[in-house]
Amino acid sequence: MQNLIEQLNEYLLFRNFFEVIAGLDNTLLLLIISLPIGFVLSLLFALGRVSKNKFISKTIAFYIFTIRGTPLLVQIYLIYFGLGSVKFIRESFLWYLLKEPFWCGVLALTLNTVAYGSEIFRGGIQSVTKGQIESGLSLGFNRLMLLRKIIIPIALRKVLPSYGNELILMVKATSLVSLTTYMEMTGIARKIMAKTFAPVEAFVAAGILYLFLNFLMVQFVKYLEWKYNPHLRISKT
Amino acid sequence: MLKFDKLVFGDLGWGDELLIATLMTLTVSVLSMGLGLCLAIITVWAKLITNRITRLIANFYTTVVRGVPELLVIYLIFFGGNAVVMGIAKIFGYNKYIELNALTIGTIAIAFISATYSSEVIRAAYLAVNKGQVEAAKALGLSKFQIFMRVMGPQIIRHALPGIGNVWQITLKDTSLISVTGLVEIMRQSRIASNVEHSPLTFLITAACLYLFLTTFSGKLFKALELNYSKGYQ
Numbered sequence: 468m469q470n471l472i473e474q475l476n477e478y479l480l481f482r483n484f485f486e487v488i489a490g491l492d493n494t495l496l497l498l499i500i501s502l503p504i505g506f507v508l509s510l511l512f513a514l515g516r517v518s519k520n521k522f523i524s525k526t527i528a529f530y531i532f533t534i535r536g537t538p539l540l541v542q543i544y545l546i547y548f549g550l551g552s553v554k555f556i557r558e559s560f561l562w563y564l565l566k567e568p569f570w571c572g573v574l575a576l577t578l579n580t581v582a583y584g585s586e587i588f589r590g591g592i593q594s595v596t597k598g599q600i601e602s603g604l605s606l607g608f609n610r611l612m613l614l615r616k617i618i619i620p621i622a623l624r625k626v627l628p629s630y631g632n633e634l635i636l637m638v639k640a641t642s643l644v645s646l647t648t649y650m651e652m653t654g655i656a657r658k659i660m661a662k663t664f665a666p667v668e669a670f671v672a673a674g675i676l677y678l679f680l681n682f683l684m685v686q687f688v689k690y691l692e693w694k695y696n697p698h699l700r701i702s703k704t
Numbered sequence: 705m706l707k708f709d710k711l712v713f714g715d716l717g718w719g720d721e722l723l724i725a726t727l728m729t730l731t732v733s734v735l736s737m738g739l740g741l742c743l744a745i746i747t748v749w750a751k752l753i754t755n756r757i758t759r760l761i762a763n764f765y766t767t768v769v770r771g772v773p774e775l776l777v778i779y780l781i782f783f784g785g786n787a788v789v790m791g792i793a794k795i796f797g798y799n800k801y802i803e804l805n806a807l808t809i810g811t812i813a814i815a816f817i818s819a820t821y822s823s824e825v826i827r828a829a830y831l832a833v834n835k836g837q838v839e840a841a842k843a844l845g846l847s848k849f850q851i852f853m854r855v856m857g858p859q860i861i862r863h864a865l866p867g868i869g870n871v872w873q874i875t876l877k878d879t880s881l882i883s884v885t886g887l888v889e890i891m892r893q894s895r896i897a898s899n900v901e902h903s904p905l906t907f908l909i910t911a912a913c914l915y916l917f918l919t920t921f922s923g924k925l926f927k928a929l930e931l932n933y934s935k936g937y938q
Contacts, residue, residue: 536919537912538880540891545912548904635771642773646884653775666783674772674780681771 483659483672491676493651497569497641501576502634508577509584510619516589527585534582539640542579547571547647572644580637587629591622624695631688635681642677652676707903711910718897718907725893726914732889733876736811740818740875741868747823748830766820774817774878781813782806782885810882818875825867830856832863862933869926873919880915890914 475481515523516531534542550556550565564570595618603617645654656673660666693700713719750762769777790802833856841851883891894911898904 533912533916536916538877538891538915540880540883541908541912541915544891544895544904545908548898549908550905552902552904639771639773642775643881645775653773653779656776657779660779660783667780667787670776670780670784674768674776677773677776678768678771 479663479665479668480672483656483663483668484675486659487652487655487669487672487676490650490652490655493569493649494638494641494680497572497576497644497651498638501573501580502637505577505580505584505637508581509588512581512585513588513592514614516585517592531582531586534579535586539575539579539643540646543572543575543643543647546575568644568647568649571647572641572649576637576640576644579640580633583633583636584630587626587633588622590629591626592618594625595621620695627688627692627695631685631692634684634688638677638680638684707901707906710897710901710903710906718893718901721893721897722890722910722914725888725890726918728887729876729879729889729914730918732807732810732814732879732882732887733872736814736818736879737872737875739811739815740822740871741826743815743819744822744826747819748827751823751827752830762823766823769816769820774881775884777817778810778813778881778884781816782809785809785812806882806885806887810879810885810887814875814878814882817878818871821871821874822868825864825871826860828867829860829863833859858933865926865930865933869923869930872922872926876918876922877915 512527512530516527518524546565547568550561550571556562556565565574599617599621600613603613608616641651642653645651645657648654650658652673656669659669659672663669710717711719711722713723747762747766750758753759785804786802789804793799793802837855837859838851841855846854879889880891883889883895886892888896890911894907898907901907
């Protein structure tokens with residue numbers, strides 16, 4: 468066994484692999500913070516988008532339009548370089564967070580996923596049929612109950628596949644945060660490349676890890692789909 | 705803080721540089737979208753013919769490229785592409801050093817990414833065309849080429865256009881990533897300008913507006929195209 472590991476250590480790819488894994492926790496940290504916040508905000512923004520209040524729905528529509536029309540890289544740079552150049556922010560308490568590339572990354576990723584996610588959830592909410600809402604009303608549900616017991620569960624179940632897509636896009640998007648000197652997997656891979664002059668081995672090692680992360684994400688979404696769509700399961704009896 | 709007066713054209717501002725950079729972004733997007741569509745058609749063909757090996761290769765390609773961050777694909781092609789090209793050249797007996805320019809590499813990298821998305825769109829569009837129509841065309845004595853040009857082709861385009869429009873938007877936004885290779889497009893130019901003028905906010909907001917303009921405008925164009933191709937269904 469010892470021999471095998473020593474033999475494998477001869478290969479650059481194998482050594483790189485363990486160096487890149489050291490950045491996995493930084494990548495995961497970005498996701499663990501931005502995805503749950505993004506999920507809750509997406510849901511709220513989607514509800515605001517379909518609300519009858521013109522001001523709220525127009526404002527959210529504008530926000531979604533700007534975020535979806537610009538590359539994530541611009542948003543990350545705007546937050547990291549742009550906000551840092553504003554004197555008012557440098558002197559406020561926000562600077563404690565925004566001077567760290569990590570929190571800039573979290574902010575950019577959250578803003579981005581909320582725009583895409585709320586558009587996805589809006590589709591789900593609007594797909595709830597009138598009859599389902601009417602049956603809820605006939606049972607005497609008030610608006611909150613209607614939302615909690617009928618609209619949101621049905622909407623979430625319907626959008627699971629497309630929200631799963633968005634989650635995978637987010638895993639991929641974390642690599643862009645490496646451009647703000649934050650050392651996650653892509654950043655480490657780039658450092659290895661600068662050290663060893665062997666780009667292919669460095670980036671393939673990182674690529675395998677990203678593929679694995681995305682594979683886990685796909686399985687997770689599949690499990691959720693299985694769990695929350697019991698009426699679609701094929702019975703084994 | 706905000707120096708929008710630096711956006712004028714001429715020697716005093718960055719207006720003309722940014723305009724050229726915008727054209728560069730458009731060029732890269734159009735080239736890589738075109739190349740990506742060609743690649744996508746090959747991929748779809750490889751997936752649909754009854755050959756297990758080609759299907760395996762095509763599936764491997766789309767799964768891997770879609771599961772890996774775009775930035776990694778660009779780094780891999782940018783830093784590793786030269787070696788591959790030189791290796792191929794060596795087979796043909798050419799031993800000198802070859803360096804691909806940033807435009808070529810960027811176009812190829814983005815095309816590889818965009819092809820994976822377009823291939824799914826085109827595959828779905830191909831499968832959406834009713835088989836009975838091909839049989840009807842055969843019964844009328846149309847040749848294979850005629851069937852493709854007159855029956856399948858237009859319908860595939862109609863089914864694929866909305867999806868292709870989405871892929872175009874993704875491609876356009878992905879071109880911002882090739883600024884890491886040193887190609888002077890919107891992102892790179894605005895970074896250069898903000899470093900010179902010490903005003904990142906101005907030029908990054910300008911870059912965002914330029915991208916917003918490009919995506920909105922091209923989105924309108926695709927809407928018009930969609931309308932044109934679904935004339936028979938209104």
